[in-house]
Amino acid sequence: MHRLDGTPLTNSQIELEVARLMKARQVAGLAVALIEDGKPVFVKTYGLANVEKKKPLARDTILYAASLTKLAYTYMVMQLVDEGVIDLDQSIAKYLPKPLPEYEKYADLANDERWRKLTPRILLDHTSGFPNFRFLNLDEKLDFKFDPGTRYAYSGEGYNLLQFVLEAGLGLDAGKEMQRRVFDRFGMKRTSMTWREDFSPNVADGYDEHGKMERHDRRGAVRAAGSMDTTIDDYASFLAGFLRGEGLSAATREEMLKPQIAIHSAHQFPTLEETQNPANAKIGLSSGLGCVLFQSPVGLAFYKGGHNEWTDNLAIGIPAKKRGLLLMSNSILAETIYPALVHYLWGETNLPWSWEYSVPGLPPPVPTD
Template sequence: MRKVLFPVLFLLAFSPAFGQSSQAERFIDSFVTKNNFNGTVLLAKNDKAWYRKSFGTANFRLNIPNTTDTRYKVASITKAFTAVLILQLYEQGKIDLNKSISSYLPDYKGEGADKVTVTQLLNMTSGIHNMDAGLTLESALKNGMPQYQAPHTSDEMLALFCSGKLVNEPGKVWDYNNADYIILGKIIERTTGKTFEQNLRSSILQPLKMANTGIAYQQEIIPRLADTYFYRDDIKAMVNDLPVYPENWYAAGAMYSTADDILKFSNALFGKKLLKQTTLDQMFTSGKDEYGYGVWVYKDYDIHGKHYTIIKRPGSIMGAQAMLFHVLEEGSTIIILSNTGTTSLDEFAAKIAARIVR
């Protein structure tokens, strides 16, 4: 009897109450069916995963199923990693968050060189012309996406797409701009003398044993990486993602990972293994549009009449969809990685949270 009982007690110690967990599982199954979701869902409490399940297909042509070992493009979850790398250099005294771009990139040609600070890049208030302004599916189908459909080095991305004029006074207006994080990637490289990828590996991936995480390159075949698909309303069909060079998203969105590896990152971040508490307090300060440094921070988020702090980092590039959703006071983490753009992961995560947090 003791041999049977112990695993049950261990499971209950690290998961929500049985009623909540079963309710969450029923909801997830229903939501997946209704929304044709393809991907992996992982739920954790106090660093321990208590639910992980994969759905649908990683490769439609060959009918290869998604599994918990499937790697997914995680899009803008990359920005949370970039923010951590910058803040680690800040803790080491190598970067001053209040200094301008030109302090670290003296050859930067943009109008904001001496006006935009590292902090303003982190919190998306740089005022730099948005590199994706006017980009829509219709324009991409007609004219392509020069930012992403031609091969560019990160230096070329900086010069061609991230060095434009200021359209707003720095610090005054929030505007979600991939250019801000491409500039941050170049600041990391220039400060350390190592590539962004080398910094990522040595400072985060290797210490956390994130062996299934890296930067996606067009020329590389990455084992177990899910193909990505999105739904086109104009032809009412699921189609392959448009051909791109994923590395062009660089420090703003070029990473791939698994749900379990993202949990390792989440656990280390919120467990103060990557940054000190005082630095986390800066990262998790809710600024304009409730954005902190690389993450959204929602204070007083209401769940069943109680108020929580939600740290959220979504990602979306065509069919590559990703969500890291953390309830700070509860220690509950929701990770959703998908290879099809068929549903809102914001809605999915919020509805799961309502079923696992009490």
């Protein structure tokens, strides 16, 4: 194994650094995977799936993928693009039997014709104009915060809408399509878009910043924005396959990893923050389809985070090098050790840490050596 600059890295070195960092922030459990030349070369788990029961986190332990779901979902959608089932730049109106606001779920958009500007591309690159989720609005109603396609603002609503379009408009079952096109392709036997009872014996519970346990959510509905359960082995298999270029035409994969719109905001969250950071331009921070793009010291890189109050995941890839790094944790405190851990494993990456991670109330990140 090697860092991005070519310096060697051994298993024992990784073990010592992971132990040091987890102890520094009392991270419950952590799973690490390194991909080189499109193949997982290191996959290891550390710590506990459940602290109270002293249950170890294993490679086949079910972890909540959170928004890592979006990268895999986009990969599935791009297969539909390859097959001509959908067009990235066609209005969603083309695919729906009736106007979007006539569906109860989207009745809030009545009298706002901007919904017709929405396309699969706009929904996948987070320029829909929607809030992250409608429940974040005081009235919990869905609305446009800006004209679609004009700026970046992370939105799970956009992904869920595209799922709705595929299901209501094209008659597809998103869960079955994910199973067939993604999970089966990469042998992801312990991955699902909804909870499976066979997961119960070996599942990770989550931990907040105070170490309080939150039982793993048994999600009963498919949500493109983030309902996936998976394991470190399974998601590493997907990430490696994506880096190898499997399942998509070269042109479609290139489109997925092409800058769609520059990102100027100082932070990812809150999603509608107006403060800008000129430094974003120095690394070419932009939205791809299903991921965020930036320029690393060794070329174009992408990444996708996935987190809530009890979960923290991070997938990074360098397509030209077929290099990948996957971190998954059942503790929100893991995000405070990720900058130091990624720096140790790969060296300098230029990943925009302060943009991605801005949760108030957490300890500061552990300094990099």
